Amino acid sequence: MNPYTYIKQAILHGEFPPKMRLTEEFLANQLHISRTPIREALKQLESEGLIVPLKRGVRVRHFTKKDIQQIYDLRTLLEGYAAAQASLHRKNKDIQDMEEANEKYKKAIDRYFQTGKTRIEDILHLNHQFHDCVIKASQNQHIYSHISKVVVLPLIFRSFYWFNEDQMRNSLDVHKIILKAIKEQDMERARVAMHEHIYHGRDQVLPHIDSIEKEYKAGKKN
Amino acid sequence: MNPYTYIKQAILHGEFPPKMRLTEEFLANQLHISRTPIREALKQLESEGLIVPLKRGVRVRHFTKKDIQQIYDLRTLLEGYAAAQASLHRKNKDIQDMEEANEKYKKAIDRYFQTGKTRIEDILHLNHQFHDCVIKASQNQHIYSHISKVVVLPLIFRSFYWFNEDQMRNSLDVHKIILKAIKEQDMERARVAMHEHIYHGRDQVLPHIDSIEKEYKAGKKN
DNA sequence: AATTGTATTTTTGTATACAAACTGATACTA
């Protein structure tokens, strides 16, 4: 695995938690390679906002509640727009892809709560897959790269672990509403539905952030 | 000057024009440094979308007319939102900064057309300064980094060189309208005014892109 | 003339070495 992907995964999987300090040498040892390729990966991660440069080394980014709110505001705006544009430009293939993504999403949720044999990460991935289809259907290549950079940031907190069955099934239902609006080319309805969907996701994440902030304050300062 | 800034400037100043191929060694020689720091700068520029990786080396990004339209759509969305949020959150200091930026902008335009002793880059910079004030007043730190990455992309074409006096003075007038809306905390009016302002800018840039595309087609293919 | 093979050149990917910058602890001074 290349260093960029390795470090990003490690952050998103909680192996390198927020505020953890990382040095080039440490990472080089972990990956059994020299510092040169590590530095390039770090430059990229820095420009994506996942790590913050220190005088010596870097640290995994930590977001305040306010940060998370603002990031979700941004995502709401961008994905709402993408949904509206998708209504305008969607091809039959796009609708098919969205239906398929939702179908897989439903099956994964069923399996998770019936047999427990699905990893929660897989469910998250299938959720994202639907969103990806919508963004791609918007036919604006540039919006895609911006949204994907916004979307990963809150994942640092791994709050999706706290979602329950109702929340997941509800999210699937809303996907269907969004899909219907896009299919019927109702731009405004698609935009609003996506907007609400993401804000709803935000409200599920924020309490988790709250408890993390309290934890930090209770423990060592800063 | 650090390699990142140097290369970025060279691209934005037209020294390294769109589609130009750059190798690490060439850049290292230009800057009289080794390849190591060059590589880091290139990784960063790549993640910002200013260059595209090739099998060997990179090339300065070239945008089609469609790209530019989509980039402006994005910028319109983001800055429109920023203007609305600025109306909500603006402090007195923000209003002051905007007024100051516009004042300087006006003076620079006057000087440019009366004495010709101002560089067009300086005018562009003062125009951006007003926009910066608006975005900062929106109090959303995350939107700032996204907008600034979107804004630079069309500058690759240096089409602002083609602006005439009417266009510049008109742009100043619109700034005043936006400022008034933000001052009076009229979110929707601020959003729409900013929206129109940027779309207007797009319409001034697109004909220039058109002529460049024809040039490319007439000359060598691809 | 088109195609394949091979040698040569160009260019990147990575490791390593060493100097420079920064940190933290300890001892020294007012």
Added chain:
DNA sequence: TAGTATCAGTTTGTATACAAAAATACAATT
């Protein structure tokens, strides 16, 4: 006691070397 000077230990910044990959040129073959 507070401040600061200094020294050792980390860690980064940069240059350099060499192997690996890709492009190019050119000859040989069909």
